Amino acid sequence: MNQLIRARLKRSAPIVSLGRLLLPAQDAARTDAAHRLVWSLFAGDPDRRRDFLWREEAPGQFIIFAPEPPPPSDLFEVEAKEFAPVLAVGDRLRFLLRANATVSKKTKSGDRGRRADVVMAAIHGAPKGERAEARRDAIETAGRAWLARQGDTHGFFLPRPVAVDGYNRLKLPRIGGRPIEIGTLDFEGVLDIADPARFLAALAQGFGRARAFGCGLMLIRRI
Numbered sequence: 001m002n003q004l005i006r007a008r009l010k011r012s013a014p015i016v017s018l019g020r021l022l023l024p025a026q027d028a029a030r031t032d033a034a035h036r037l038v039w040s041l042f043a044g045d046p047d048r049r050r051d052f053l054w055r056e057e058a059p060g061q062f063i064i065f066a067p068e069p070p071p072p073s074d075l076f077e078v079e080a081k082e083f084a085p086v087l088a089v090g091d092r093l094r095f096l097l098r099a100n101a102t103v104s105k106k107t108k109s110g111d112r113g114r115r116a117d118v119v120m121a122a123i124h125g126a127p128k129g130e131r132a133e134a135r136r137d138a139i140e141t142a143g144r145a146w147l148a149r150q151g152d153t154h155g156f157f158l159p160r161p162v163a164v165d166g167y168n169r170l171k172l173p174r175i176g177g178r179p180i181e182i183g184t185l186d187f188e189g190v191l192d193i194a195d196p197a198r199f200l201a202a203l204a205q206g207f208g209r210a211r212a213f214g215c216g217l218m219l220i221r222r223i
Contacts, residue, residue, distance in 0.1 A: 162189030
């Protein structure tokens, strides 16, 4: 049974004193540190693959979606409850989603090449003096188009335009290699269920990429 978990760093004096080391203020360093902290909750088995989703709800507080609750932690206070929504065609839900929304860029030969976030792909080729305005437009147009495609694939549709905000580009450190670059978008709105089974399967897997770094977890509630 899937679990919805809230994990909060303990407020004991030793942990509070390490606050800025555990969660730095700078966005990329913070995301990397949060990724490691959340992984530490499930690190009892060194061979375990990542089978959970997470997002930072507030400084030191995380929402996690996982097949099972984590073991007791020296760092976190953890609350877990079963998550098994019963959905039907036509149900309307309010949702929040932070996603690394990407598209495949075609190469000169016409083959699909590496992936790029939808905003950067949309403004590629825009003159330098026009890129700021083009980026503002792309956040909404390319972001909404990406989410609509997710709905077509995963059993939901958007009855009205969703809010798209919070575009952020991060360079995450990688040991022995070039930094990982990701772009994130924050979506908020309502969706209607077209195929409950497909939607719930996608909800468990996450939407978009960079799910190890706090992207892809869609939070839902009934209106």
